[in-house]
Amino acid sequence: MKPAPFDYVVPETAEEAVSCLQKYEDDGIEATVLAGGQSFVPLLNMRMARPDVVVDLRKLKTLKYIREEDGVIAIGAMTTKREVEESELIQQRQPLFHASTLEIGHLQIRSRGTVGGSMAQADPAAEYPAVALALGMEMKILGTDGERIVPADEFFITYLTTEIDSTELLTEVRVPVLAEGTGWSFQELARRHGDFAIVGGAVTLRLDGGVCTDPHIVLFGVGATPVRMTAAESAISGQAPSAELFAQAGEQGAAELESPMADVHASAEYRRHLAKVIIKRCLLEATERAGGSVS
Amino acid sequence: MTAKIPQKLEDLPSSEPRWVGKDVKRIEDPKLVTGLADFIENLQMPGMLHCAILRSPHPHALIKSVDASEALKHPGVSAVLTGEDVLKWTNPAMTVPDGWGVYCLATDKARFVGEPVAAVAAISRSVAEDALELIEVEYEPLPAVADAKKALEEGAPLIFEDKGSNVIHKRLFTWGEVDQAFADADHVISDSFRWNRLGANPTETFGVVSQWDLLENSVTCRGAFQSSSHFALGRAATFGLPSNRVRIISHPHGGSFGGKGGARGTDIAALLSRKADGRPVKWIEDRMEYLIAGGGQSWDRFYEASLAVNADGTMTGFKVKLLDDIGATGEGFGAISAAKPLAVFTGNYTIGAAQYDMTLVATNRLPQSPYRGMGPPPHYFVLESLVDSAARQLGMDVSEIRRKNYIQPDQFPYIIPSGNEYDSGNYEACLDKVLDMADYQALREEQAKAQEAGRLVGISVVNAIEPGVFDWNAYSAVGMPGVGVPEGVTISVDVMGSITVRVGFSLEGQGQYTLAAQLLADYFGVEMDQIRVVHADTASAPPHFGPGGSRLGVALTGAILGAAKKLEDKFLAVAAGLMQTEAANMEMVDGWLRIKGVPDAEMPMAAVAGTMLARSDLLPPGMEPCPEATSVWTAPGRAEPDEEGRCKSYLTAANACHVIMVEVDRDTGMVEILKYFVVDDCGTRLNPGNVEGMLHGAIAQGIGAALLEEYVYDENAQPLVSTFMDYLMPTINDVPDTQSAAMVTPSPFSPLGAKGCGENAIHLTPAGIICAINDALAPLGVAAKEIPASPNRLWELIQSADYPQDK
């Protein structure tokens, strides 16, 4: 389990990194950026990733920040999950994002793994991509032509694939603060604490005049990317919360799934069932957090 | 001649033992936990090369050709090893039963995914792995045998063509009038069970540095070896060398649990060294190699079993039909763990007749290796599950049916139908103690309330015997020869009175160096830090086996006390000479040699040892100047088995009773362990803290077995588990706080009355968790009969129940 030979460069700035990547691209050289290494280094060691060059981002300290700007929390791509976990700003202003952070691996993983890395890795069972979709986050991407902003629902393309081009860098993740009165829930079912979820859910909703409004229901672990459960969302929109309604939303959500993944831990059928369970549980919890009660 | 050694703590030559029986901190731990022990990966040797192994991606394939010429040209590569070399230089591995071994590299065909096909020695592991990519192997894939049942099918592909069948071993044992017992029984409880493959996963995988001495034609292997002398014999046979031309130097290792394996890696590294002009060659197994092709897979069993029970709950007969998938070859000695249940076949019970119908087969899965417990854990899963089914059928409480069938204290020593003898115990007292500790009545009330609320909460009460101190005769059922397993030590006292003891095994984490120091410190009345325990390699150690079969604590105690006694006798003779009296008038107490009944007529042990080495003029005639003694212990009273496999095999029979409460999430099939209580009795507890450590580690492993761990293969025998994302070990979040207490019924047969306790709760935890799950599922009318009880499996069971869902 040793990597194939590769060259190694450590740019000083994001701009330098991007121009490096562009140069390699132009020369037909395959380059991959390295952030916290928690996903990439195992792939490298198993020789499943075989880039010619590894571009290490460790010196890009300017991409390490968490700050609030006009109702949006801007997080530098190189910020570690541990820093998110310890951020009071995030704990108070975006509790869903905070709660999901605690479910990622273990302390050691969170201490090295970065926010940008998790988004760029786009693991279908990972927490952050699902939360990005549920909260409508935005990704700031830097190329030699400058920056562009990609909303989460256009960012995740398929299994381990995002909008980031091989010459680009994800520099910032923009997280809307949780609006006052929004109920939320983040839950996952995993074989053990700290494992990637078999199925997980990220949910937000509001209660207006006793009915559910603006529901966002996102599941992860069930397909190639996190999925927004639109049928389940419309099933509850404008309806008074109830256990039956949420069970029904679960049914609808589960039926909506195309073909859930199957692996050694869970068959497709079991995953589909868990999707039902998670949707219902998340909706119940989110309703409670929104100040509602469930009949 | 064997020395007469103390059988009880009071017999030690000490006015009051200060160390033995006390919760002594382990002397080996600082090195192990800081990583400063000389683990094999830390070893650097001049000129050392690094080995990487090319492995078969096919479960079953003919090897048409291997072209390593490009690899050999790769910069940094010193040697490449292929099937041609091993055919020339080696023999197939020894196996039990005989004749199911292969060469260390596949020569004609590959029989499992991960089987070594070629290997490279280079200046670094990275370069060696680069070179592997240049080796071209032409395979012709063959149809594979994916599991034990398929191995028996008509027309199944043959793993060894010359055998004409995939059956490695088949034998039917009948003990007592078993058919009669079943004919007479009021009830016969029958069921099928499946125990899926799992096994040891030590923190450190296997590693080795092998070196071939080209002038002497000898091999020296340094590495993480569990049983050095045994391993040396295997290497000598493989290399066709005289046994004294193989030297095994064991390094401290980061755990083993039976999973160190390593024979192939050791041989491959040695042969590469031979090809590389005798330069040392290091091979460190990585975790993927370990999980796919290492020593970590055990017990892959299908069971059909029946219990004969009378209306009053008396159990009279037990029949077990076992089909075990040993894997592609017999090299990991997997078969012997199918034989070990003979030592405890009928558990804690007075069941008078039994039958064991075992069929062991070869498939294209990885060869099985030993794992802590070595076979009985699945057997207890079957037995205890059937006992619970019987209780349910008879409307008895699970604790009462057990109580009714216990072997009673006055029946010991007790010979079970399968031939082994249990030394001592008090099972009912153990049961009462744990029920009391758990407040069993209150637990049952809590369960009833939870059930009323629609929750699936269950409780189990299970018990087992841990066979302690194995003997080779235990495995004669599968063709293992021999009686007696020696364990030897040499104790030397130097001219300053410092004591060094040489043992034949290295650090593995069980705390035996501490035990050696405790025993000697008490025996000679010194502080523990005056004792130095050192590892002796196979070139210098007395006969030994090392850890395994829950034996080393007891065996080491026997050896240490035997050698100490011999030394004491020498000291008494020398001191008697110095004090001008007879040795018979002398005694040694707390390290002082004195004339009995004469105050102040005494001298310290150190002075006597010093005199022996420095004043030959003062020694009695015939006394050598040698304050050193060797003793080799083996369990007394072992013999060859009779024609039905019956013999006294394991010397001691520790026992334990667990009470477990679990909850199954009806929606998800996920299990939470709510409460866990244990009372165990392993006789004299030589170091209680150490026993506790054994208990808690074994419970964790048992939880892994019951709920998490499984080597999954697909229908073509491709392993689907290759990392710790697939093979789930329990973590601190999965292991509950356990309440435990001890009973002490000393063994009448073992040194100081200690019983083997190193395998411990792994015997019982899997059975206990499954029984608790089944108690929880009982209202649904379904039961889990497959291990691990993964959420997916339990969910399917719950789905199959005739019960309103999603309430």
Ligand SMILES: Cc1cc2nc3c(=O)[nH]c(=O)nc-3n(C[C@H](O)[C@H](O)[C@H](O)COP(=O)(O)OP(=O)(O)OC[C@H]3O[C@@H](n4cnc5c(N)ncnc54)[C@H](O)[C@@H]3O)c2cc1C
């Ligand atoms: C034992 C273990 C358990 C884990 N459990 C979980 C879990 O439960 N949930 C979970 O979500 N994750 C889990 N992970 C993965 C972990 O969260 C990783 O940290 C994360 O997936 C990647 O972040 P990283 O900073 O380590 O990125 P790296 O591994 O360095 O990179 C990952 C990928 O992203 C790319 N990349 C990284 N940064 C950028 C950037 N700024 N711009 C463009 N591309 C970039 C890299 O090129 C690479 O392809 C686990 C990992 C381990 C080892």
